[in-house]
Amino acid sequence: MLTDEKWEDLYRFRHKLHKHPELPMQEFETTARIEERLKTLGLEIITPTSMRTxxxxxxxxxxxxxxxxxxxxxxxxxxxxxxxxxxxxTQGIMHACGHDFHTVSLLAAAERIKEMEGSLNVRVLFVFQPAEETHQGAELVLRSHILEDAQFIIGFHNDPTMSVGTLSIEGGARNAAVDQFKVRLHGKGGHAAHPDKNVDPVLGMANIISSLQSIVARNINPQHAAVLSVTHVEAGSTWNVIPDDSWFEGTIRTFSTADQTLARERFEQIVKLQGEAFGLSSEIDWISGPPVLWNDVDLVKQVQDSLRKKLNIVESAPSAGGEDFAFYSQSIPALFAEVGSGISTGLHHSDLKVDDEGLKTAAAWYVETLQILSKKLCA
Structure with a gap:
């Protein structure tokens, strides 16, 4: 068990990470600090050379x-x-998703597992992954082949809508598949007083954006969760000129491969055909992010009862937020939890605060689940 002094030291370390945040693929100082602490614990560093951070x-x-x-x-x-x-x-950069909380939870788990080293009957890999926010990091780790022999993978995300000391672990789809789009529309600009002589990309864009909402409302099964959000639009430069072009971007979130495929097909049809109806040509940039994060249903059933004896297990709904842990769950039996970090504003907010006490539940999640799965492998 970790002493109160060790927990206080871990809290101070989280505060240091929080004070010095770094953007995806630029986490050089963070990497150095984590590595130094792991070496002090006596863990073997096996970071692939292909990983810069x-x-x-x-x-x-x-x-x-x-x-x-x-x-x-x-x-x-x-x-x-x-x-x-x-x-x-650091101006303009913040741990607004609580990844400093995640990092220190795993460091705390590493300290506890180090204490158990003599009884370990499995090899534990501790992955401090870069670039989750840009959905690059998990694929980078997978391409390094460092996880080729992995039997199971365990992760979590803090949830500031859940109280400290609570944890949710449920089977099936837990985070949505994330698709990003950017649409460019091309018309013919001119004087706003003579729209009949122009091809208006603003009117066309407005109608296309409205029609795209029919994908969720009239194409996706109403019993399936899905969301389409247009979040950024641009067109024109002044009040009395119809512009040549307009563009918009946003995201679609779905919870099954079938819905993801259908949503993209209908999106492309609506943009192309409705654009043509307004005399516009169109271009679509489609950027696929993480797939659906899938918790192995059988594994969840096997660990829930044991975890309930030691942790405060609660229910939580799946999230339409993306999580690149999903890439791991496609090829490795996965368990991903939500851990309460103290009632606060939501993730990605400039005033997000997480409670240090929640680290104890998060670390226990790693350690207890590791022990349950170790027994399963060596039964």
Whole structure:
């Protein structure tokens, strides 16, 4: 068990990370700090050379079955407004998603598992993953082949809508598949007083955006969760000129491959055909993000009862937010939890605060689940 002094030291370390956040693929200082702490614990650093940031460490017999514990380490381009004594000192960058909380939870778990090293019958890989926010990090780790022998992978995300000390672990789809789009519309600009002589990309864009909402309302099964949000529109430069072009961008979130495929098909049809109806040509940039994050249903059933004896398990709904842990869940049996970080504003807010006490539940999630799965592998 970790002493109160060790927990206080871990809290101070989180505050240091929080004070010095770094953007995706730029987490050099964060990486160095994590690596130094792991070396002090006596863990073996096995970070692939293909990873410029992030850390992978190992503990346990080299020939034993492999279980992976994963946390993410990057921050967001948001100006912090928390007024905490350890607020970010880096202009315009903040741990507004609580990845500092995730990092230190895994470090705490590493300390506890190090104490258990003599009884380990599995090899544990500790993955401190970069670039979750840009959905690059998980694929980078997978391409390195460092996880090829993994039997299970365990992760979590903090949830500031859940009280400290609570944890949710449920089977099936937990986070949505994320698709991003950008649409460019091309017309023919001219004087606003003579719209009949022009091809108006603003009117066309407005109608297309409205029609796109029919995908969720009239194409996706009403019993299936889905969302389409247009979040950014641009056109024109002044009040009396119809512009040549307009563009908009946004995202679609779905919870099944079938719905994801259908949504894209209908999106492309609406943009092309409705654009043509207004005399516009169109271009679509489609950027696929993480797939659906899938919790192995059988695994969840196997761990829930044991976890309830030691942790405060509660229910939570799936999230339409994206999480690149989903890439792991496609090829490795996965368990991903939500851990209460204290009632606060939502993720990605400039005033997000997480409660240090929640680290204890998050670390226990890693350690307890590791022990349950270790017994399963070596039964």
């Amino acid at each position: 992030g850390v992978v460490a190992a503990l346990g017999p080299k020939e034993a079955p492999v279980i992976v514990l994963r946390a993410d380490i990057d921050a967001l381009p948001i100006q912090e407004k928390t007024a905490l004594s350890y607020s970010s000192v």
